[in-house]
Amino acid sequence: MxxxxxxxxxxxxxxxxxxxxxxxxxxxxxxxxxxxxxxxxxxxxxxxxxxxxxxxxxxxxxxxxxxxxxxxxxAGYSPQQQRIDFHAPEFKWLRKAMLLTLRAMDPYPTTLMDSAGTILMVNRAWVGFYSATIPAAQLDKVTNHFDFLFSRQGAGTILSGWEDTLSMIVMSLKQDAMFNESPDKLAALDQLLNNPNVPSDWAQRASRLEPMASFRVQADYQGALRRFYSVSQIVGALGPAAYLSEPKLTISTLYPEDDTLDVSALAEGPLEHPLLLY
The missing domain is CATH 1.10.260.40 (lambda repressor-like DNA-binding domains)
Incomplete structure (x- = not known):
């Protein structure tokens, strides 16, 4: 040009x-x-x-x-996002589709969250995975995926090796928020930045890494430290605005790296949680 x-x-x-x-x-x-x-x-x-x-x-x-x-x-301008209520009547079909998707992911722990990290639904395996180490009263109060992952009272008690991953998540939220300064996203970003587990050099760490939808984590499972793949899938519009259009939903799933590790029991038995809808 x-x-x-x-x-x-x-x-x-x-x-x-x-x-x-x-x-x-x-x-x-x-x-x-x-x-x-x-x-x-x-x-x-x-x-x-x-x-x-x-x-x-x-x-x-x-x-x-x-x-x-x-x-x-x-034209070179930032997009303007309109906040969409996932629970609105016109999205009943979407909620049903997401419910079926999370059910199909059992026995692998899975969450559905919005663009600000608010957890909208979880599957049975998610409840089974975390209820083994986190008291039900505490687990029932979980509302934000990112805050939960890195909280020493939440998933951070059993997950480890997240320094680079946490830095990448903060960087992603920061750059997403800079597009339109959504109050929800800014609040989620501020909350995460105040987390003591965020490395002080998060920006420098993230600048050296390319973002990926999948990464490896370690988790305490059945009394042993196991490796898992954390895989995220975006549910959104097609086209150039795919990652900017609302409702932008993310499905996040943990898969064991060891093919012989049997996790089928995670989705079995009586399991309850406010965001478990089936």
Whole structure:
């Protein structure tokens, strides 16, 4: 791209959506109280839209949050995330799908959390895994996945070797929060930064590591230190805004590294927890 020229990505998006709605440049400019010449300059990359112009275009084309954010990203602006209530009536189908998913993950300990780390659901194996060492009254009060993992009263009592992993999680939350400064994400970040287990050099540690959705941890299981894979899967939108669109859910699962380690008993017997919904 030539020096001082503008990235043409936004122009490609604008031309595409004009075609979807069968708007000519003249018609779109009329709807935006602009000029066909300005629309042409936006499309050929010789002019960059303001944020207000992007919002006007999105309104004119009746775009949802996903496609509005694609326009913002294409023009070089941060996306705007709207907080979505996972428990709202319109997401009954999603809750059922996530419930079936967590049930299918038994006997491997699994949680479902939102973008701020709030735990929404757990499976039977999760309750069985942690209830062996954490009193039920304490386990029942768990609300945030990250806080629980590194708390010396929570999972931190049995998990070890998390210094680099914790640094990466803090870095991920920090950069995610910088996109839109969501109050929920900022609160989760502040709480995690105040955790005494966070290394003082977390930023330097994380800067030397590439983020991965999977990593290895050690856990005390049946009286012995065992290695597990911690695997996270993102449940979100497709496309460029996949990791920025709400509801952005994460399924986090522990798998034993040793194929011969039998964990089937974790999901057996009478198990109760406020977030165990089956």
């Amino acid at each position: 030539a020096e001082n020229s503008i990235d043409p990505t936004f122009g490609r998006f604008l031309r595409f959506w004009r075609g979807v709605h069968k708007f000519s440049q003249e018609e779109l400019s009329h709807r935006l109280n602009s000029s066909p010449r300005h629309i042409s300059r936006l499309e050929n990359g010789s002019s960059r839209p303001s944020e207000a112009m992007i919002e006007d275009i999105a309104e004119a084309m009746q775009m949802g949050d996903r496609d509005r954010n694609h326009l913002r990203i294409a």
